[in-house]
Amino acid sequence: MRIIMSRIRKRASFILDEKGFFSTAIVVSILAMASIMSIALLLTTNVDVSNTKQDELVQKSLYIAEAGINNYLWKMNQDENYYKTTVDPAQKGWVTYQDGSYSLSVTQTPSRPGVILESTGRIVNVQSGGSTDTVSRKVKVRIQKKSFVHYLYFTDYETVEGTGDNIWFITGDIIRGPLHTNDGISIDGSPIFKGKVTTSRTIYKKSGSNPDFQQGYEENVQPLEIPTTNQELKTWALVNGYYYYGQTTISFLSSGSLNITNNNSLSTGPTGIVSMPSNGVIYIDGQAGSKFNSTNGDAYVSGTLAGKLTIGTKNNIYITDNVLYNDPNSDVLGLIAENYVFINHRDKYGNDVAPTNIEIDAAVFAINHSFGYEDYAYDVKGTLTVKGAIAQRYRGPVGTFYWSGTKASGYSKNYWYDERMLYTQPPHFIEPLNSGFEVIDWNEL
Structure with a gap:
């Protein structure tokens, strides 16, 4: 027992004698590691901020490209002959929009009234060091007049002429294309609609009906006259x-x-x-x-x-x-x-x-x-x-x-x-x- 205690005292004495030296080394090591971790965290944060900003600019450039399309579409609906001319002076080159700009390329479609429109939206990004880079996105759309032939199936009224009785879509009916009616739609059973369905009123489903709208549906849309x-x-x-x-x-x-x-x-x-x-x-x-x-x-x-x-x-x-x-x-x-x-x-x-x-x-x-x-x-x-x-x-x-x-x-x-x-x-x-x-x-x- 004494021998053991003597050895313990010697070991404790050694540790006490060296305590100052070991404590300083540990503190220095911890501070160094903390500094490295702080720098890494700062760099990671900067990268995350940079990526977030880049993502925002990419989304904003798409928004600007679509703004160019919407502006051209609005002008076409104000003047149905607008698309027959070349891009008007106000639309040539880069057109400033908010904190970016867009550029349009217009091609007339020979077989139908309308155009194929390409719009590029861009934002010039000024970085902290003064250097710049350009973020851009480009979209292509086909713009045409609304037409009755855009639908496999179009009706003004979904009723029997003369009686006003509703005509129903029933199990076994398969509509293989887009459908629009200015009237309401009545459904009994499980008809299949392979194209998008639109109605200027609403869709009535008889109890237990389970229609399959494979491209979705939309109610209360503008009627076609x-x-x-x-x-x-x-x-x-x-x-x-x-x-x-x-x-x-x-x-x-x-x-x-x-x-x-x-x-x-x-x-x-x-x-x-x-x-x-x-x-x-x-x-x-x-x-x-x-x-x-x-x-x-x-x-x-x-x-x-x-x-x-x-x-x-x-x-x-x-x-x-x-x-x-x-x-x-x-x-x-x-x-x-x-x-x-x-x-x-x-x-x-x-x-x-x-x-x-x-x-x-x-x-x-x-x-x-x-x-x-x-x-x-x-x-x-x-x-x-x-x-x-x-x-x-x-x-x-x-x-x-x-x-x-x-x-x-x-x-x-x-x-x-x-x-x-x-x-x-x-x-x-x-x-x-x-x-x-x-x-x-x-x-x-």
């Missing part, structure tokens, strides 16, 4: 187009020609096998009497189109057989009736001449009424395929179904949006009355 006439097409037809009066049959030929039949002396357009009109417009004027009245402003159309064409009628358009494109990448057709666009059911002898299955490649517009099967409540048919766009005042029926989903009459629907309609359209296609310009495509370069 439908004109009540297509008379501007008549004007185009009288100037470098084809004008006819009374019942007219038009067959599209894959060679690029048309076979036109009309026997009215008031017509000025050619008949027989003819070339396409130079401005791409045909108009059929006339009355709105019983179906087979020879003075009706009706067109009967079918065939395979090679070219770009719009057909307008004072009364109805009857589609008698397939209407197809010879080249789906370049051909485009507009069918615009002031009243109805029908799939023809019976000939003048009462025979059922409607095809079992039919395909229509076109942008269809029934200005005051609807698109549909002429006698949708009679006879069970096959499938109606539409590849294009459909606009109508009222939603028109093409068939009837039992609540079980079994078809009772008419056609089943197979509608596909022609996405080219976002960037091109049939010649002189009718526009909304409130047809301002809008951004339809946005990309960062």
Whole structure:
């Protein structure tokens, strides 16, 4: 016990004798480490501050680029011919905006009223040492006029014409493209909407319904105003187009020609096998009497189109057989009736001449009424395929179904949006009355 205590005392004595030396060394080491950590922390803080500022400048330069686009878009909506000129002096070079600037590059789109606009936003960053660097971002947008062909499916009213009864989207309905209605939307079940859905009112979902909005939906948007006439097409037809009066049959030929039949002396357009009109417009004027009245402003159309064409009628358009494109990448057709666009059911002898299955490649517009099967409540048919766009005042029926989903009459629907309609359209296609310009495509370069 004593031996142990003696050793402990010696060890303690040694530590006490050296205490001053070891305490100083430890303090110096701690201070050195603290200094290093402080410098590292300061450097890290400076880097974080620098990165934060850089991020802010990057975001702000994007904001400035978009401000340039918004300014140009505003001017286009003040003057619909603004885009037809080169960039005006106020927009040339770098335009100062807040604490940065933007520069615009404008390219007109030949097939549609509008422009492709590139806007570069930049900020010159002055660093603490006096040096500078430039932060910039660039975006590219397509600006075009609002159009009825921007939608696979457009209606003014989602009701049965004459009764006001709501028409429902139900389980089994698949809308393969964008949809807009100025009316409300009624849903029962699980319809599928593959494009964005917009309504100028609201969406009503029956209890238990589960619609699939794959691109989302928006309510209470501005309505698109439908004109009540297509008379501007008549004007185009009288100037470098084809004008006819009374019942007219038009067959599209894959060679690029048309076979036109009309026997009215008031017509000025050619008949027989003819070339396409130079401005791409045909108009059929006339009355709105019983179906087979020879003075009706009706067109009967079918065939395979090679070219770009719009057909307008004072009364109805009857589609008698397939209407197809010879080249789906370049051909485009507009069918615009002031009243109805029908799939023809019976000939003048009462025979059922409607095809079992039919395909229509076109942008269809029934200005005051609807698109549909002429006698949708009679006879069970096959499938109606539409590849294009459909606009109508009222939603028109093409068939009837039992609540079980079994078809009772008419056609089943197979509608596909022609996405080219976002960037091109049939010649002189009718526009909304409130047809301002809008951004339809946005990309960062």
